[in-house]
Amino acid sequence: MAFDASYTSDFFSNRRGGLERGERHLADLTVSATLDMEELWNVRGLTLFVSGQSNDGGGFSDRFVGDSFAVSNIDAPTASRFLEVGAKWGFGEDGEHGLRVGLLDLNAEFDVSDPRALYINSVFGIGQDLSQTGENGPSIFPTTALGVSLNLQVAPQWHWLNAAFDGVAGDPNHPKSTTVQLHRHDGLLLISELQRLTEGRVEKLAFGVWGYTQAAAHLTAEGSAHNHGWYVSADSRLGALDEVRPWRTSLRIGQAEEVVSDHDWSVIAALNYDVSRPIGREQSFGVAAAWIKTSSALRESAEDVDDYETAVELTWRAAVTDWLTLQPDVQYIIHPGSQRALRNAVVVGLRFDIIAPTFSW
Incomplete structure (x- = not known):
């Protein structure tokens, strides 16, 4: 059996624009365990796993910025959940x-990008076209669902890769609890992704399609439609194959059904520079931008809504020790929440990551 634990602490301040100026501390404690059943009971290839998280200080974006994403990817209601x-x-x-099989995080396997994992804004972890979907979101942090x-x-x-998830993750009426409910009217979220993984310049190519079997209500008229969409992404290294290639890029484009989605198109681009100091500590610098288009259905159903929303992030992640990483971060949010009444927001922050060594017995 192996145990892992990590603690992430964010200090963020909205310095200008958005809803109002203000600061907040956010925290995430993650503990996980795996049990190798092949080693224990000689069941070939079988591993049992469990991971839980305890979050504190959520609501920074909702209170101060008003953006459609989440400035911090650990922003969640204060609670402990599996x-x-x-x-x-x-x-x-x-x-x-x-x-x-089990309670699964969709984003652990689907729409995953190593270069984009550097960034703190949640829009760079999984595309907004997919993360916005579902009655209670798809099966991703902080609320997951049964799946295979x-x-x-x-x-x-x-x-x-192919997967099926309960169409409604958790219980929308009890967001702080780990809840497994299966109802026929929930339907399923189906997703499929084809990946090409190499050690060449293009490290990863991925094309994914997804859809809900249960229809969602139109934003502007009576009736309903099945939300579905697609995405394509490419992660690359720049430079000759026989050289050290510290520059990395990521590009992603995705689309969702317009009549039932607040945002129907998203484009993400990232450029990273990975280096190591003489003492061997890893450092990564990066700049990334995410653009999401406001659907015509949302523009028709709401007043003073802009055509798009954009997040730009500049970040630097440095390993101080084997167990401590620091990450200063600056974000510029254009048209927060696609609301014309809100000024563009400037957010600054600092992340601490503490990772405990793996304990096995």
Whole structure:
């Protein structure tokens, strides 16, 4: 059995624009454990896993900025919850295929980008076109749902991922609890992603499609429609293959059904520079921008709504020790919440990451 723990602490201040000036401290404690059943009971390829999170200080964006994203990707209601609880079975000659069942985080496998993981704004973790969906969001932090996912290596460097999740994650009426409810009217969230992973210039190519089996209400008229969409992303390294290539890029484009979504298009671009100091501590600098288009349905149903919203983030992440990482951060939010009445916001912050060594027995 292996145990892991990490503590993330954010100090953010809205210096200008948005809803109002103000500061807040946010915190996230994550604890996870895995149990290798092959080693324990000789069940080949089977691993049990569980992870839980305790969050404090949520609501910074809602109180001070008014943006549609979340300035901090640990911004969540104060509560302790399970994020994932389930089993994974690796099968095939070398365990190249994988089946996961249980309470699952969709973003652990789908719409994942290593370069974009540097950034703190949640819009860079999973595209707004997908993260905005569902009655209580898709099965992602902080509220996950029962699901099953299948990862098949269909060819060298090619993986095909498919999953089905409960269409309503958790209980919308009790957002602070870990709740598993299965109702026929919830429907399912279905998602499929084809990936190409290499060690070349283009490290990862991904194309995903998703859709809900239960229809959602139109924003502007009577009736309903099934929300569905797609995304494509590419992560690359710049420079010759025989050189050290510290520059990394990421580009993502995604779309959702217009008549039931606040935002129907999103574009994300990121540029990172990864370096190591002479003592071997890793550092990463990055600048990223996310643009989301306001759907015509939202513009028709609400007043003083702008055509788009944009987040620009400049960040620097530095490992101080083997267990401590610091990350100063600056964000500029254009048209927060797509509301014309709100001025562009300037947000500054500092993140501390403390990672405990893995404990095994």
